[in-house]
Amino acid sequence: MKKLLILIFVITLATSCLIGSTAINPFSPSPVERDILLGLRLPRVLFSAVIGAMLGLSGSVYQLTLKNPLADSFTTGAASSSALGAVLAIALGLPLPLVPLIALGTGLIGLFTVYRLSKTNGVINPVTMILAGVVMNIVASAVISFAKYFFEDSLSSIVFWLMGGFFVVDWGKLTLCAVVLLFAYLLFAGKALQLNLLALDEHSAQSLGINVDRLRTVAFVVATALVAVAVSHTGIIGFVGLIVPHVSRSLFGSDMHNNLFFSSLLGALLLVLADAASRSIIPGGAELPVGIITALLGGVFFLYLLQTRRERFWHG
Template sequence: MKPVLSVIFVVSALVFMLIGPNWINPQNMSAMELSILTELRVPRVLFSAIIGAMLGLSGSIYQLTLKNPLADSFTTGAASSSALGAVLAIAIGVPVHFISVFAFVTGMAGLMMVYRLSLTNGRINPITMILAGVVMNVVASAVISFSKYYFEDSLNSIVYWLMGGIFMVSWDRLAISVVIFALTFIFLHRQSMKLNILALDEHSAQSLGVNVHLLRSVVFVLSTLLVSVAVSFSGIIGFVGLIVPHVSRSLFGSDMKQNIFYSSLFGSFLLMASDTLSRVIIPGGAELPVGIITAVSGGLFFFYLLQTRRERFWNG
């Protein structure tokens, strides 16, 4: 199945590169169309693919380690707290290469606060987890709103960035994202057996030789690193990490060796498709921020989960 889906993914990516306000015929391209394809469409599709993979993979890890099927970078507050650092960096004029550092620091701090608040007698309470994530989103949104009010000179940049989108694409950003994702993916893939054991209760996992605290801490840091880099480069693109792990588990089971791969693949495909739709949904060449599309689709999927799964979320 992996080779088939991989081929479908590559073919879809090639097709998405041809779609836009001006559709490109690969058999009859002008010099301008070739320039648009190579300088704009190709890096943008590749960038949306890697950002989607980062968000999908991080969502899969969050849901496993927190034992919460509604956990992702958005609902746990990791995305909003990462956005807080990025917004503050933009507002005070920090060089663009250091925005990711600010996003990672605040994202990690926010996630650790949510994690601590959700612990009850040493165990994670899924309901408290979501509530703590909501509180973190509210607090981060309040500080971001203050930043928009106080730093008026950066208002347009902040607002446009917060909507989420594949706007500022460059080959160096793409390279950084690919390297970070590849290293994280390889590490998590090698730890997939331990991650499967981590899905058990903590006592059982400890008795099987897994250092639960250390493993959870490491994968938290790596997942938040993925989120912070994605947020700092593309703004807040919500719900990708919520949707694709569920689709992956529904189709291919809960084995993390499979789930890591398919969550990354489906995350790439979802964001590539959403970004392509954002380029053509408004007539006349105007572009809709892709974060709006993923928020609508993710919100509807969230309602679907709440309506159909409820008490059967994780194994049902």
């Protein structure tokens, strides 16, 4: 199954490079088609794969450490908080290297606020967390709306950016995001056993010498760093971190050694497919923002989870 999924992913990557407003003949490309393939399509497809892996990996860690099947960067308010920092940085005309750092800071503030509000007597209440995440999204959206109103010169770029997409991609951005993803993945993979114990029982994890608070804090910071870097480069692409970890657990189990890898791989696969659809669904060369496609898929999946698991949410 693992080899088959990797093969499907490789085939999808190759096929996505050929799909778009200009179809490319892989066997005898013209010079123009070759320039499009190497200069535009290839970095964009690889970038969408890296961003999808970042969102899928962060969603897997959020759901495990928060013990909430509805937790991801969007429902916990991390994405909207990160977007708030990025929008303010863009509106104020700050240097581009500062945008991910400001997005990380506001994302951490939003996530830890939601976490503190949802924790009662040391226990995280899933329903309270979702409600706190909704409130955080509303507050962040209000401030973003104010920024759009006050900074009229940046309005069009902010609105376009908030839809989420891969409109401006280069090898530098791809390299940066790939390095962040690799660092986060290796860190989580090295702590997979501790994360497994944390998922089963916090008291057992503490009795085995694991510092639960430090482990959860590190997981929050690194997962939010993934979200902040992704959001600062692509805008809000929601619900990838909600869908992918569920599919990964249902297919390959809950062991974090497997879940981290397959959540990253499935996230990459999902976003590559969504990006290919965004470049092909509208005739005439127009592109649909990827965030619209993932929001539609995620909304349907969110409703499915609420329908099938609502008793567990409300009654524990």
